[in-house]
Amino acid sequence: MSFSELGLSNKIIAILNNEKYLKPFPIQKQAIPQILDGKDILGVAPTGSGKTAAFVLPVLMNLEKNRAEKNRHIDVLVLVPTRELAIQINDVFQVFGRGVSFPFKSQAVYGGASINPQMKALSGVNVLIATPGRLLDLVRSNAVHFSSVSCLILDEADKILNLGFKKEVDEIFKLLPIRRQNLLFSATLSPEVQKMEKLILSNPSVIEIKVETEDLSLIEQTGYFVKPEKKGPLLRYLILKEDWQQVLVFTSSTYQADLVADKLRKNGVEAEAMHSKKSQGKRKQALADFKSGALRVLVATDLLSRGIDIEFLPYVINYELPRSPKDFVHRIGRTGRAENAGKAITLITEEDKHHFRVIQKKMKRWVTMIDSENLDLNSI
Numbered sequence: 043m044s045f046s047e048l049g050l051s052n053k054i055i056a057i058l059n060n061e062k063y064l065k066p067f068p069i070q071k072q073a074i075p076q077i078l079d080g081k082d083i084l085g086v087a088p089t090g091s092g093k094t095a096a097f098v099l100p101v102l103m104n105l106e107k108n109r110a111e112k113n114r115h116i117d118v119l120v121l122v123p124t125r126e127l128a129i130q131i132n133d134v135f136q137v138f139g140r141g142v143s144f145p146f147k148s149q150a151v152y153g154g155a156s157i158n159p160q161m162k163a164l165s166g167v168n169v170l171i172a173t174p175g176r177l178l179d180l181v182r183s184n185a186v187h188f189s190s191v192s193c194l195i196l197d198e199a200d201k202i203l204n205l206g207f208k209k210e211v212d213e214i215f216k217l218l219p220i221r222r223q224n225l226l227f228s229a230t231l232s233p234e235v236q237k238m239e240k241l242i243l244s245n246p247s248v249i250e251i252k253v254e255t256e257d258l259s260l261i262e263q264t265g266y267f268v269k270p271e272k273k274g275p276l277l278r279y280l281i282l283k284e285d286w287q288q289v290l291v292f293t294s295s296t297y298q299a300d301l302v303a304d305k306l307r308k309n310g311v312e313a314e315a316m317h318s319k320k321s322q323g324k325r326k327q328a329l330a331d332f333k334s335g336a337l338r339v340l341v342a343t344d345l346l347s348r349g350i351d352i353e354f355l356p357y358v359i360n361y362e363l364p365r366s367p368k369d370f371v372h373r374i375g376r377t378g379r380a381e382n383a384g385k386a387i388t389l390i391t392e393e394d395k396h397h398f399r400v401i402q403k404k405m406k407r408w409v410t411m412i413d414s415e416n417l418d419l420n421s422i
């Protein structure tokens with residue numbers, strides 16, 4: 043199935059091609075036609091499943107037909123748990139918003155940043171992507187009105203609730219018009235999420251995307267015990283000693299990704315960080331260079347790892363452990379394919395030992411460990 047069969051406009055299809063979204067992901071196949079039809083959706087899907095485009099594309103198409111066009115009266119509200127996710131979703135709206143026939147505007151608002159520029163920016167906004175606390179501040183200041191909201195989207199609903207935003211979210215629900223489309227996405231279906239689902243969704247279409255089970259038997263896994271301050275030298279040692287090319291390194295934060303890439307470059311290893319705070323252009327360039335072999339090391343966070351659509355990666359290095367065992371399996375999953383046995387390396391500090399045992403137990407594989415104290419890291 044192709045995107046052109048899903049009921050999207052030619053202009054949107056052209057941007058999809060340009061963005062190298064060649065085929066719809068499963069959640070997109072299922073969600074796009076139903077959202078275009080005006081249905082409520084419960085999407086149980088992990089980060090990285092392509093859920094952002096699954097709602098952004100049909101929501102933009104629906105706006106072609108139905109908009110308030112009253113200043114500060116938004117049409118679509120997207121509630122998210124974090125600033126990072128707000129920015130990321132806004133980026134996707136910006137990219138595909140070029141494909142509609144009216145002057146489209148989306149805006150991300152979140153706490154931890156000054157409120158005045160956000161207030162000013164709310165003029166003429168169609169789609170507002172917001173964290174709950176900051177949104178209520180803006181409502182109270184009359185900077186935004188909800189009476190024309192025709193579509194509410196909750197993304198990562200489980201995380202919104204885990205972060206303790208329940209009271210704020212309930213307050214926001216009360217302010218919204220009763221007749222509206224509701225799209226709720228969550229990685230898990232906790233009892234709290236189910237309660238929320240019952241509250242806001244009417245006769246929803248349930249779309250559940252399972253994380254694929256990877257065949258881990260083809261992956262050669264090694265763990266290295268290392269002191270935190272020796273992680274950088276060990277990373278360089280591993281890459282340079284065996285002359286590894288096309289190495290994907292994972293960190294748990296955008297900050298660390300930048301730091302690790304900087305350090306590698308300073309030591310003469312071509313490296314770039316790829317994460318949500320980089321512009322779309324920079325991310326695309328880094329990925330293209332990585333694929334062509336011009337860039338030796340790509341340092342990424344889990345959030346963007348799905349966007350790295352490379353069939354087979356020879357080397358994956360976990361510079362830091364992900365919190366969830368599922369993310370761990372997903373990270374290393376692309377190194378073992380058919381006749382290609384890739385290598386997955388994991389750096390483990392004293393603090394990580396317990397968590398790594400949990401991960402190994404979950405993936406039902408025990409990883410050979412090497413103590414990096416026995417390596418001469420200065421020998422390269």
Ligand code: AMP
Nearest residue numbers: 063065066067090091092093094348349
């Ligand atoms: P998400 O789950 O929405 O955060 O998407 C994860 C990543 O997959 C993002 O980097 C998207 O750019 C990318 N992506 C989403 N849909 C597609 C698609 N159909 N083809 C290729 N990449 C996609």
